[in-house]
Amino acid sequence: SQKIEQNSEALNIQEGKTATLTCNYTNYSPAYLQWYRQDPGRGPVFLLLIRENEKEKRKERLKVTFDTTLKQSLFHITASQPADSATYLCALRVYGGSQGNLIFGKGTKLSVKP
Amino acid sequence: GAVVSQHPSRVICKSGTSVKIECRSLDFQATTMFWYRQFPKQSLMLMATSNEGSKATYEQGVEKDKFLINHASLTLSTLTVTSAHPEDSSFYICSARDAEGPPNTEAFFGQGTRLTVV
Numbered sequence: 001s002q003k004i005e006q007n008s009e010a011l012n013i014q015e016g017k018t019a020t021l022t023c024n025y026t027n028y029s030p031a032y033l034q035w036y037r038q039d040p041g042r043g044p045v046f047l048l049l050i051r052e053n054e055k056e057k058r059k060e061r062l063k064v065t066f067d068t069t070l071k072q073s074l075f076h077i078t079a080s081q082p083a084d085s086a087t088y089l090c091a092l093r094v095y096g097g098s099q100g101n102l103i104f105g106k107g108t109k110l111s112v113k114p
Numbered sequence: 115g116a117v118v119s120q121h122p123s124r125v126i127c128k129s130g131t132s133v134k135i136e137c138r139s140l141d142f143q144a145t146t147m148f149w150y151r152q153f154p155k156q157s158l159m160l161m162a163t164s165n166e167g168s169k170a171t172y173e174q175g176v177e178k179d180k181f182l183i184n185h186a187s188l189t190l191s192t193l194t195v196t197s198a199h200p201e202d203s204s205f206y207i208c209s210a211r212d213a214e215g216p217p218n219t220e221a222f223f224g225q226g227t228r229l230t231v232v
Contacts, residue, residue: 009155034220043120043207043223044158089157102209102221104157 002027006105019077023090030092120224137208143188144210164191198231
């Protein structure tokens with residue numbers, strides 16, 4: 001069956017450290033993968049998009065990798081801050097899917113302690 | 115970035131009544147909008163795809179007569195939960211893509227609506 005899994009429901013780290021979140025998928029052939037941030041009671045906010053032919057993308061303190069052989073994406077936040085505390089969602093868009101139709105993981109709740 | 119406004123942010127209604135949720139794209143036109151539902155600690159689940167000027171496309175298991183979608187203009191889609199029951203209590207989120215933007219880009223989400231049916 002098709003699955004998209006973020007295998008840590010929660011991640012607690014110390015301020016200044018690098019947070020690494022994992023997204024694994026099975027039985028999908030994604031055209032691209034996206035990462036979103038979601039704060040409690042709010043809608044997701046787009047962070048980064050990485051295409052199937054890209055290995056790595058960076059944006060300020062954020063870095064995403066995409067390994068289509070391992071069927072895995074890693075999301076890194078360097079020099080983490082308490083303000084980075086939120087739930088992070090990975091999402092896939094697969095070939096043949098309607099434009100904008102994304103398949104989401106359950107998310108990883110990140111807590112950055114001062 | 116583009117802004118999607120969703121209203122109301124919270125609503126409490128009595129069982130058996132109907133509730134309408136609005137989703138507006140504020141600075142772009144959206145031929146397609148998407149409605150998701152999210153239960154606590156669960157992923158966003160697509161309910162339906164709303165197409166301007168035509169009928170919505172519903173995902174398997176979503177009752178189209180219960181969740182009425184209207185996409186009457188390029189900037190507004192509405193979701194009406196009819197005859198709401200406590201099990202319909204959830205967080206409903208819309209998203210939209212810029213019709214004139216490049217394909218395969220990010221989706222813009224509304225701030226969500228917390229529906230509680232009592």
